[in-house]
Amino acid sequence: MSDEHSNEPLLQLIKKFGGYLSLKMSKLFPISLRNLDSHSVGAVAGLAVAILFTWRFLRSPSTPRRPPKRQANAPSSSSISSNANLTPSGLESYLEDSQTQDVDDFFQPPTLGQVVRQRLSEGRKVTCRLLGVILEETTPEELQKHATVKSSVLEVLLEITKCCDLYLMERVLDDESEKRVVLALEDAGVFTSGGLVKDKVLFCSTEIGRTSFVRQLEPDWHMESNIEVVTQLSRFIKYQLHIAPGRTERTSSANIFSSLSLEQFFGCG
Template identity: 30%
Template sequence: MDLIRDIINQLYERVLSFIQTSSPATLQLSGILGLALALIGYFQLRGGNAVPPARPPTLSRPERSQQTQSQPSSSKPESSISTVQNIRVTRDSPIARTVQSRLQGVRRVTISCPNVILQPGQILETAALHPEAAEIVKEMCYMRLEVYLISMVSDDIGEALISGALESEGVSSASTQFAEGMVPSHRVLFCSTLEGKVAIVRQLEPDLHVDSLDSTVEGLQRFIPALWQVVQSGNDTSVGSNAYKEGGATAANVQRGPSLSAFFGLQ
C-alpha cells in the first residue's frame, strides 16, 4: 500500500509541475490524461483493500455411465427390439415336436429337391411334391432355420415348374422378404450340373445336407458335418445305414432312408 501511495504522490507532483509550465492548449489534453491517471490510481488504491469475491462452486457434470445407471429400469433395452427372425417358434403338433427334437443344434440346411421334396419323374409339364416332405420343410422354416432348396434343371422351363410347385404348396414365397413357415425366394437355387450343386452346398457350409444321389454324397462327405441320403425303393432303406464308404472306412456322417419323413420317424 505504501508503494502505491508513493507512486500516486510522485505522479501528482509531476502533473502539477507540468500544469504550471505548460501552455493552455497543452493543458486541455493534459487535464484529461491527468484525470484518467487519478481515477486509475484511486481504483487501484481501493482494489488493494477489497476482498476478492468468492468464486461460486462449480458443479461437476455426472459421468455418462452414472446417467445411464440413473435411468429407470422400466425403460426398454435396445435388445428388446431384436428381429423376430432370430426367435424360434414353438409349435405344438406331433410333426413340429419331432422336427424340433431331431434338428437340435442345426442352424442351416440344404436340400436337393429331386426325389427328396419333389416326387420322382421327369420335369416336363408339371412338378409334384411329397406332402410329408413339404410339411417338414415348413416346420424347419418355423424353427427359423436357414433352409436352401437346390434343384438341378436343364432349362428355364424346369426352373419355372419347380418354383411354381413350391410356391403353390406354400413351401416357398415369391418374395425375398421373410414369411412365416416359408423359404424366401432367394434361397431357392438352381444349377445345371452335379458339380455346380456340390459347389453351391460347399459354399453354403450347411450343418445338414439332404440328397438322393450317390455322386453328390460322395462329393460332400468330407466337407459337410451330416448328410442324409434318400434312396430309391429296393435298396437298403433302413435309416442309419451308411451310404458311402471311402477307402474301406464307413462314413459316419452319412445316413440313408427311404424318404425325408423317415429320418424323423414319420413313416
Template identity: 65%
Template sequence: MVDTSKEELFQLIKRLRDLITVKMSNFISIFLQNLDSRSIGAVAGLALAIFFTWRMVRLPSGSQRRQRKRPAAMPSNSGVSAPSNAPLIPSGACSTSDDASAQNVVDEFFQPVKVTCRLLGVILEENSPEELQKQATVRSSVLEVLLEITKFCDLYLMERVLDDESEKRVLVALEDAGVFTSGGLVKDKVLFCSTENGRSSFVRQLEPDWHIDTNPEVITQLARFIKYQVHVSPVRIERTAANVFGASSLEHFFGSI
C-alpha cells in the same frame, strides 16, 4: 479391471458354446448309430421340438431395450437445476457397448441350423431333370415336415435343371404348395444349376450343418466337408461315413411330427 473381467466372461461363454456343440455332436453321432429308423425319426422330431421351445421363450433384444425405463424428466417449475458439471448421459449408458457384445455372443450361440436339400426325389415327385421339363409336383407326404423345417431352420433348396422353363415349374409348384407363404422359405433360397457338380459347389459355399441328397456321388464328395448328411434312397444302403445317415424319404427320417 472391469473390462478385463467382462472380456473373460465373453470368452468363457464362447468356450462353453463350443464345448456344448462338440459334446452334442459326438453324442448324437454315437447315439444315432445304435438306433433304428423309427428312433431316428423321434430324435429328429425332438430336435424340432427344441426349436419350438426356444423360439417361444426367447425374447428379442429389441423388446428388452424398449422395456427399460427412462429417467423421469425433471419438472421445469421445480426450481432445481442440475449442477453444471453433472454428466448429461443416461445412467448405465457406459455399458451399452458391453451389452451389445454380450448380445452378439448370445445371438451367435443361437444361430439357426442351416440345411441344404435337393429337390428331385426328396421334395418333388419327379426324379430326373428330364421329368421337370414336363411337370413339377411337390410330394404331399413331405409337405408338413418341409414347412416345419422352413420355420425353424435356414433352408436352401437346390436342383439341376435343363432349361428356364423347368425352373419356373419348380417355383410355381412350391408356391402352390404354400411353402413360400406358410414357412420361412423365400424364392431366393431356391437355387438352380446345370450340373451335379454345381449342386456340390452350392453346398460347399453355403457350408450347411446338414445336407440332404439322393446322389451317392454327391454324398461321398461332401462327406468330409459337411457336418451331417441324409442320403435319401428307396433301397437300404450302407453308410459311407459316420456323419451320413440313410432314409427312404425325408418324412421317414424325421418321423411323424
C-alpha cells in the same frame, strides 16, 4: 384371588406332609417340636417342600415332549378348499388327479417340431435337393414336363423352415423347368406358410455346380438322393441325410444317415 385359591391345595399338602414328618422325627429324635423355635420350624418346613418337589420331579416322564414337525411346502387351506372342499375323500381324489396329470404329461409324445430339432441336432442351416426328396420327380428330364411337390413332405418342410435356414437346389435343363418348379412350390404354400423365400431356391445346369452350392453355403445338414454327391461332400459337411427310396444302402461314414424318405427320417412316413 384366583392365585390364592389355586395354591390352597399345595399349602394343605405341605401342612399334612409337615405334620407327618414331625411325627416321624419325634420318634427318631428325643426333642419335642413344641420346644423348637421359629427358625427350626422354618427349616423343617423348607425341607418338606424340597422333598415334595423332588418327589414330583422324579415322577415326571423322563422323555421330553417334542413339538410337532412343520411340514414344508404344505398347501394352504384355501387351495385345498377350492380343489377338494376340505373333505378326506375330496382331498384323496384331488391328489390322485394331480398324479395322473403329471404322468400323462411325462408320457406325452413329442411334437413334430421337437422331433425335427432333435434329429437335426439343433442345426441352424440346411441344404436340400429337390428331385426325389421334395418333388415326386427324380430326373431333370421329368421337370421339362411337370413338377409335383410331395404332399407327405410339406409338414416336415414347414417345421424345418421354422428352426433352420433352409436352401433348396436342383439341376435343371432349361429355364421353363426352373419356372415350373418354383410354381409348384408356390402352389403347395411353401413360401407363404413357412420361412422359405424364392431367393433360397437355387438352380444350376450341372451336378458339379450343385455340389459347389452346398460347399459354399457350408450347412450343418445336407439332404441328398445322389450317393455320389453324398460321398464327395462327406469330408466337408458335418451331417448328411441320404434319401434312397426302395434301397437300404449303408455308408461307412458316421456323419451320413440313410432313410427311404425325408418324412420317414423324422417319423412321419
